Amino acid sequence: MKANIERTDKKRVVIVGGGLGGLELAVKLTDADFQVVLVDKNNYHQFPPLIYQVASAGLEPSSISFPFRRLFQGNKDFFFRMATVEGVNTNEKKIITSVGSIHYDYLVLAAGAKTNFFGNKEIEATTLPMKSVSEAMRLRNTILRNLEKAETEEDPKKKQALMNIVVVGGGASGVEIAGAVAEMKKNVIQRDYPDLDASQMHIYLVNAVDRLLSAMDPASSARAERDLKALHVHIRQPQFATEYKDGVLKTSAGLEIPTETVIWVSGICANHIDGLPEDSIGHAGRILTDRFCQVKGLQDVYAIGDQSLVEGDEEYPLGHPQLAQVALQQAKTVAANLQRMQKGEELKPFKYHNLGVMATIGRNHAVAEIAGKKFGGFPAWALWLVVHLRSILGVKNKTFILLNWVWNYINYKQSLRLILKAK
Ligand SMILES: Cc1cc2nc3c(=O)[nH]c(=O)nc-3n(C[C@H](O)[C@H](O)[C@H](O)COP(=O)(O)OP(=O)(O)OC[C@H]3O[C@@H](n4cnc5c(N)ncnc54)[C@H](O)[C@@H]3O)c2cc1C
CATH class of the missing domain: 3.50.50.60 (FAD/NAD(P)-binding domain)
Incomplete structure (x- = not known):
């Protein structure tokens, strides 16, 4: 070839x-x-910081993806090969x-x-990573399909396992997806699944170290923990997932959580x-x-x-x-x-300029560390929205994302909660 x-x-x-x-x-x-x-x-560029919103049915996959060939149309010195x-x-x-x-x-x-599954092939085969748009789609389908199954499941133990969601990893991705799923529980489940008891949906966040967002300041970790607890996320730390077999996730602290959905975001x-x-x-x-x-x-x-x-x-x-x-x-x-x-000019070495770090924790909440300042709550959340909207490629994507966010903010009546499977 x-x-x-x-x-x-x-x-x-x-x-x-x-x-x-x-x-x-x-x-x-x-x-x-x-x-x-x-x-x-792939034939498209993807924007990872918003992947968790695709996974939690907040955004369309096409809103955070952009075809390479569109970007370089008419440029004769540019070639793309998939x-x-x-x-x-x-x-x-x-x-x-x-x-x-x-x-x-x-x-x-x-x-x-x-x-990174740390060499654990069983966990790799059975849990759900969230590193790409296609993985986010699989995750979205799994969450929605398990809720559908829970509606008709008669065995209470099986029903509970279908409703439990475990997130493994307490970094930014873990915090963001746990917050998004918790918002889904709070605002969507009762309306979309009236025959399910939303209070029985439990979201666990298993973190190997003793604080969330360990790359950030302890004050940001504490704030993220507080915000997630307010959304009824059960934080289990420090402990790491040791096994996921027969629908039960086990941790190093002896915890056993029956679940059909394990989201694996514990490292790369x-x-x-x-x-x-x-x-x-x-x-x-x-x-x-x-x-x-x-x-x-x-x-x-x-x-x-x-x-x-x-x-x-x-x-x-x-x-x-x-x-x-x-x-x-x-x-x-x-x-x-x-x-x-x-x-023939002199080369310049790479020098990293840290523009700051942020993570969102559901609606209206985020933590940010920018230019030595640490803050959270609504200002951090609003800044997070602006920064990410600005960074996304393409006017169409920016517009769609903004419309989705505004619509979602007002009423949560998204029409994205579809279980779409390619045949
Ligand atoms: C869910 C998630 C959320 C994130 N949130 C944030 C955030 O909020 N803020 C932040 O600063 N960072 C965030 N990050 C990290 C950030 O996305 C990465 O640091 C950044 O994307 C790294 O850019 P990159 O070009 O090195 O790799 P990537 O952007 O990952 O691009 C790698 C590209 O290589 C292609 N590729 C891989 N293997 C092959 C191969 N063998 N052959 C051909 N092509 C290949 C892939 O298809 C992909 O297009 C997040 C990451 C994830 C996964």
């Missing part, structure tokens, strides 16, 4: 992954003097993909990360690409780079975003956090340096 891309006299930059980092890089290079080849296993990248041959300067090999002059790895590890030197792979599979995002021990190969870890930044000795801003800023650094290289 051939990837079918003509060589021109321009240097070719191949970007693996069109997520937040890869897409930003491609956009920044469109007017530069390069041929750009973007390879992604393919899974399996490996790299650095001697021959080519990547190996499901549609054949593609040669590069410069390669940028931006394939992100995947859910970098996506693997074959053919990189062994000593360029660090903790949780992250590809080690220098301050210019160049992969350790390699020439003309860069790695950015969740898949990478920049070494040598004294402020971040363990690497930068795996967040959107890091991926976006690294993409800008690499784009600028590739252009400087062409002009």
